Amino acid sequence: MDKEKRGRVLRICENYIYPILLILYPLRHIHWGLDLWDTGYNYANFRYMGTEHMDPMWLFSTYLANAVGHFLTLLPFGHTLIGMNLYTGLVLSLTAFLAYRFCTKVFGMPAIVAFWGEFLALSLCWCPTALLYNYLTYLLLLLCLIFLYKGLHEGKMVFLAAAGIALGANVFVRFSNLPQMGLIVGVWAYGVICKKKPLAVLRETGFCVLGYVLALGAGLGYLALRYGAGAYAAGIGRLFAMTDNAVDYKPVSMLYNMYLGYRENLRWFILLLGFLFLGWILCFALPKKQKKIKAVFCALLALGSVALLYGRGFCVLRFDEYDAVRLPGIVFLMLALLLCGIRILQPSVEKREKLLAGMILLVILITPIGSNNGLWPAVNNLFLALPYVCFCFYRLCQKKDGQGRFSLLPLKTMLGAFLGLFVLQSVGFGLGFVFVEAHGAKEIDTKAENNDILKGVYMSEQRAEWLSGISAYARQEELAGKEVILYGKIPALSFYLDMPPAFNSWSDLASYSAEVMGKALETVSAKAEKGEELPVIILEKEYGLYRNGGKEALLEAGYPSSEADRLLRDAKRELLWEYMDNWEYEECFSNQKFVLYRTEKRAYE
Numbered sequence: 001m002d003k004e005k006r007g008r009v010l011r012i013c014e015n016y017i018y019p020i021l022l023i024l025y026p027l028r029h030i031h032w033g034l035d036l037w038d039t040g041y042n043y044a045n046f047r048y049m050g051t052e053h054m055d056p057m058w059l060f061s062t063y064l065a066n067a068v069g070h071f072l073t074l075l076p077f078g079h080t081l082i083g084m085n086l087y088t089g090l091v092l093s094l095t096a097f098l099a100y101r102f103c104t105k106v107f108g109m110p111a112i113v114a115f116w117g118e119f120l121a122l123s124l125c126w127c128p129t130a131l132l133y134n135y136l137t138y139l140l141l142l143l144c145l146i147f148l149y150k151g152l153h154e155g156k157m158v159f160l161a162a163a164g165i166a167l168g169a170n171v172f173v174r175f176s177n178l179p180q181m182g183l184i185v186g187v188w189a190y191g192v193i194c195k196k197k198p199l200a201v202l203r204e205t206g207f208c209v210l211g212y213v214l215a216l217g218a219g220l221g222y223l224a225l226r227y228g229a230g231a232y233a234a235g236i237g238r239l240f241a242m243t244d245n246a247v248d249y250k251p252v253s254m255l256y257n258m259y260l261g262y263r264e265n266l267r268w269f270i271l272l273l274g275f276l277f278l279g280w281i282l283c284f285a286l287p288k289k290q291k292k293i294k295a296v297f298c299a300l301l302a303l304g305s306v307a308l309l310y311g312r313g314f315c316v317l318r319f320d321e322y323d324a325v326r327l328p329g330i331v332f333l334m335l336a337l338l339l340c341g342i343r344i345l346q347p348s349v350e351k352r353e354k355l356l357a358g359m360i361l362l363v364i365l366i367t368p369i370g371s372n373n374g375l376w377p378a379v380n381n382l383f384l385a386l387p388y389v390c391f392c393f394y395r396l397c398q399k400k401d402g403q404g405r406f407s408l409l410p411l412k413t414m415l416g417a418f419l420g421l422f423v424l425q426s427v428g429f430g431l432g433f434v435f436v437e438a439h440g441a442k443e444i445d446t447k448a449e450n451n452d453i454l455k456g457v458y459m460s461e462q463r464a465e466w467l468s469g470i471s472a473y474a475r476q477e478e479l480a481g482k483e484v485i486l487y488g489k490i491p492a493l494s495f496y497l498d499m500p501p502a503f504n505s506w507s508d509l510a511s512y513s514a515e516v517m518g519k520a521l522e523t524v525s526a527k528a529e530k531g532e533e534l535p536v537i538i539l540e541k542e543y544g545l546y547r548n549g550g551k552e553a554l555l556e557a558g559y560p561s562s563e564a565d566r567l568l569r570d571a572k573r574e575l576l577w578e579y580m581d582n583w584e585y586e587e588c589f590s591n592q593k594f595v596l597y598r599t600e601k602r603a604y605e
Contacts, residue, residue, distance in 0.1 A: 010111070013111060013112070014104060014111035018100065018111055018112075018114075018115040019097055019100065019101075021115070021119070022093065022096045022097055022100055022115070022118050022119065022122070023090075023093040023096075023097055024093070025093075025096075025119065025122050025430075026089040026090070026092040026093045026096070026122055026125070026129065027085075027086060027089045027090075027093070028431070029085075029434050030082050030085035030086050030089055031082050031085075031456050031457055031458060032434050032441065032444055032457075032458055033434035033435070033436050033441035033444055033457075033458070033459060034081075034436065034441075034448075034454070034457060034459035034460075034463050034467065035128060035435055035436045035437060035441075035492060036437060036489065036490050036491070036492045036493070037437045037438070037489060037491065037492065038128050038130060038131055038435070039081075039085075039128045039130040039435070039492060040081075040130075040491065040492020040493065040494065040495040040496055041130075041491035041492055041494075041495075041505055041506050042069065042128075042130040042131055042132065043069070043073070043081070043084050043130055043492075043495040044491065044492070044494035044495040044500075044501060044505050045058065045059075045066055045069065045505075046066060046069030046070050046072065046073050046084070046132075047070070047073045047079070047495060047500075048494070048500040048501060049066050049067070049069070049070040051227070051231075053483075053500045053501050053502070053503070054066075054501075054504065055503070055504040055512060055516070056231065056234065056235040056238070057235045057236075057238040057239050057511075058504075059235060060175075060223070060227075060231070060232050060235030060236060061174065061175040061176075061235065061236060061239045062132075062133040062173065062174050062175070063172050063173075063219075063223065064136065064169065064172040064173045064219075065132040065133035065136050065173050065174065066132075068132055068136060069088070069132050072084060072087040072088065075087060079453060079498070080452070080453050080454075080455060081453055081454050081457050081495075081496070082455070082456050082457060084130065085129060085130070088129035088130055088132060088135070089129045091129065091132065091135045091136060091139060092122065092125060092129055092135055094139060095135065095138055095139045095142055095383055096118045096121065096122050096383060098139075098142060098143070098146070099114075099118055099121075099142055099383040099384055099387065100114050100115065100118045100387075102142075102146050102149075102384075103117070103118075103384075103387045103388075103391075106146070106149070106150070107149075107352075107356060109387060109391045110391075110394065113387065113390050113391050113394050114387045114390075114391075116387075116390055116423075117386040117387025117388070117389070117390040117391070118383065118386070118387060119427075120382075120386050120390075120422075120423060120426045120427070120430075121382040121383045121385075121386045121387075122430065123426045123427055123429060123430025123431070124325060124329060124379055124380065124382060124386075124426055124429065124430065125380055125430075126322065126325075126376070126379070126380060126429075126433060126435060127376075127377075127380050127435065128435045132173075133173055133174040134174075134377070134380065136170075136173045137170055137173050137174055137177055138367075138380075138381045138383065140166045140167075140169055140170040140173060141166075141170065141180065141363065141367075141381070142383055142384070143162075143163075143166045144163045144166035144167050144170070144180075144183060145163075145183075145359045145363065145384065147159045147160065147162040147163035147166060148160065148163040148183065148186055148187070148208075148359065149352075149355060149356060149359065151163060151204070151207075152186075152187065152190045152204065152355060153351075153352050153355060157203075157204070157207045160187070160204055160207040160208050160211070161207045161208070161210055161211035161214075162211060163183075163208055163211065164184075164207065164208040164209060164210060164211025164212035164213075164214075164215065165211040165212070165214060165215045166211075166215075167180055167181055167183065167184075167208075167211075167212050167215070168211065168212040168213070168214065168215025168216045168219070169215045169219070171215075171216060171219070172219045174370065175236055175239060176369070176370025176371070177370060178370075179366060179369045179370070180366055181212065182362065182366060183359070183362055183363075183366070184205060184208045184209070184212075185362070186355070186358055186359055186362060187201060187204050187205050187208060188201055188205070189358055190351075190354075190355050190358070191204070193351055193354050193355070194351055220232065238516070251369075253372070254368070254369060254370070254371065254372060255369075257368075257372070257374040257375075258368050258369075258374060258375055260374070261330055261374045261375035262330070262333075262334065262375070265327055265330045265331055265334070266334075268309070268314060268327060268331050269331055269334050269335075271305075271308075271309075272305060272331070272414065272418060275301055275302070275304075275305040275414055276410055276411060276414045278301065279297070279298050279301050279302075279409070279410025279413070279414060280407070280410050280411075282294075282297060283297075283298070283407040283409060283410055284407070294407065294409055295409060298409050298410050298412075298413040298414075299413055301410070301413070301414070302413040302414050302416065302417035303417065305414065305417055305418075306417050306418075306420070306421050309421065310421075314327050314328070315327055315328050315421070315425050317428070319425075319428035319429050319431065319432030319433060320432045320433050320434075320440035320441065320442055321433070321439075321440050322433075322439075322440070324425050324428060324429045324432075324433070325379070325425050325426060325429045328421065328422050328425050328426075329375075329376075329379035330375055330379070331418075332379075332382075332386075332389070332422055333364055333375060333378055333379065333385075335389065335418075336360065336361075336364060336382075336385045336388075336389050337361060337364055337365075339357075339389060339392055340357040340358065340360050340361040340364075340388075341357075341361065343357040343392070344357050344358055344361070356384070356388065357388070359384070360384050360385045360388055363378075363381065363384065363385070364378050364385060367380075367381045389419075390419075393415055393416070393419060396408065396411065396412060396415070397412060397416075437489070441459070441460070442460065443460045443461065444458045444459060444460060445458065445460070445461065446458065446459060446460065446461040446463075446464040447459070447464060448463075448464045448467040448468045448471060449468065450468055450471050450472050450475065451467060451468070451471040451496065451497075453495065453496055453497075453498060454467060454471075454496060462592075465591070465592070466591060466592060466593040466594065467496065469589075469591040469594075470493075470497070470538075470589065470591065470593075470594050470596065471496075471497065473588075473589045473596065474497050474499075477588075479497065479499060479536060480497070480498040480499065481498065481499070481500070482499055482533070482535070482536055483499065483500055483501070483502040483533075483535040483536070484497070484499040484500070484501060484502065484505075484535055484536045484537070484538060485501070485502045485503075485507070485524075485535045485536070485537045485538070485576070486501065486505050486506070486507065486537075486538050486539075487507055487508055487537070487538075487539050487540070487543055487572075487573070487576055488508055488539055488540020488541075488542065488543050489508065489540055490538065490540050490593075490594065491505040491506035492505075493505075493538055493594070499536065502520075502524050502535040503517075503520035503521075503523070503524065504517075504520065507572060507576075508570075508572065508573075512572075514571040514572045514575060517572045517575055517576075518575050521575060521576070521579045524579075525579065525582070525583070528583065534583055534599050534601070536596065536597070536598055537576075537580060537585055537596070537597040537598075538594055538595070538596050538597075539594070539595045539596075539597070540593070540594065540595075541590070541591075541592060541593050541594065541595060542554060542557075542559060542563065542567070543567065543573065543595070544587070544590060544594075544595025545557055545559075546564070546567045546573075547577065547580075547595075548587075551564040551565075551568065554567070580597065583599050583601050584599050584601045585597040585598065585599045586598065586599065
């Protein structure tokens with residue numbers, strides 16, 4: 001192939017093939033797996049958005065995510081699981097596409113390097129696309145970084161104001177994004193790197209803050225007009241109070257979990273550094289002319305390090321499990337932080353690259369704040385970090401050893417070995433993992449044929465049996481559109497059965513207090529006393545067993561004694577039992593997963 005044809009092929013790949021692949025790749029699993037937790041829970045919140053069917057704390061703390069999600073439910077097929085998986089997956093597609101364009105068109109990375117970086121970043125997105133409060137956060141955070149880069153590097157204040165607007169809007173995507181305002185520190189850091197005058201830095205900071213304040217003001221003004229001046233403050237106030245029950249959301253707990261993640265994996269990082277230093281020592285000891293011997297030795301050393309990692313359980317080759325990427329992902333975070341720190345401190349590095357490295361470093365550190373998932377959110381948001389690390393390795397491989405005794409060969413081989421392992425695990429994980437109740441979906445080979453919302457979705461035979469049974473009963477009794485009270489880890493049923501939650505579809509969460517649930521049940525009873533129909537109640541099987549036969553029934557069914565004791569201490573369960581007894585609910589349907597209760601009692605009878 002001549003040079004002209006080769007150039008044409010490369011341009012077609014860069015401008016068309018790579019972007020199309022990045023757009024389509026997040027949609028690979030839209031028909032695969034059935035999650036009874038987060039996926040359907042978020043879709044139910046989107047479909048039944050508002051204070052009538054949602055917990056105000058959750059409505060206002062993730063308002064913009066819920067508003068975007070609600071809009072998606074109004075689109076064609078937005079009432080189905082596949083349709084919503086498609087629409088929310090496109091948010092991920094947009095994020096990867098924008099990051100790819102920035103890396104190639106603005107920063108100047110080779111297209112193939114940027115593509116592989118984004119492909120790997122998408123493969124590591126373990127979180128369901130239904131969680132728009134995560135993926136819209138990453139999208140706006142990416143836009144903020146792009147605007148900051150262009151504003152600081154090109155000196156255009158309008159981009160700095162746009163960066164502030166993106167950060168301000170992100171507070172309404174998820175209130176815990178508030179600490180992201182720390183990215184404005186990058187303005188001062190870049191000012192130091194470029195030796196700018198303090199007044200110039202203050203001016204740039206002012207434009208960022210102006211955009212931030214404008215976005216906050218616009219959002220708060222809209223919410224005050226629509227819901228009342230005190231509604232947002234009350235909802236966010238409950239968000240702060242929830243840490244009394246959900247202690248893993250306390251700021252100290254979140255920071256400590258991040259620290260533990262790095263500390264517990266430091267030994268793997270040190271092990272790899274040990275192999276690297278061993279390679280350097282032996283290359284230094286061998287004569288300069290023994291290049292082939294050095295190359296063979298470094299290759300064997302790199303392969304030995306990979307074999308040792310697999311042998312010690314660093315990762316597994318079952319790609320439907322988190323363990324496939326859990327440790328490699330965190331070690332990659334440590335590698336990226338180290339690399340960014342080195343590039344920032346190197347005098348010979350271009351200012352624009354120092355700016356990008358600094359922003360990536362801040363994003364890795366900031367992203368996990370606000371989550372109780374430790375470092376996993378940072379692994380889920382590598383849209384700039386992965387292309388940049390790949391780019392650094394690409395440039396390293398192009399460098400030749402100098403005349404001195406210091407050799408780049410051990411660094412190239414060891415880094416190449418780890419990245420090779422990382423690519424294998426990431427791609428395998430991306431193709432094989434689908435989130436199902438905090439685990440990977442397994443044995444996905446059956447469909448629930450009698451549920452239009454789940455049409456075309458493959459799941460395990462057991463889950464298909466669960467959903468087919470309760471869907472058949474719901475269709476027979478025409479329950480679609482009727483309010484439901486769900487209790488247990490089954491919040492997705494609200495969306496899957498087309499039944500709006502009476503107050504909150506995931507009431508057994510620790511963040512939903514007994515006091516709030518008690519008031520919600522009182523409101524339901526008050527409506528019933530005015531003649532309104534009482535909600536259907538669906539319990540997870542263990543709660544149904546406990547209601548019918550107490551601890552003995554649970555033990556007989558094979559549940560551990562600790563689970564029975566937990567149910568005994570559950571104050572919210574006691575409130576629900578009292579409500580059900582008061583309104584004379586009776587069991588009408590049950591299978592291996594769900595127990596459904598209804599009542600014919602009316603207050604006016």
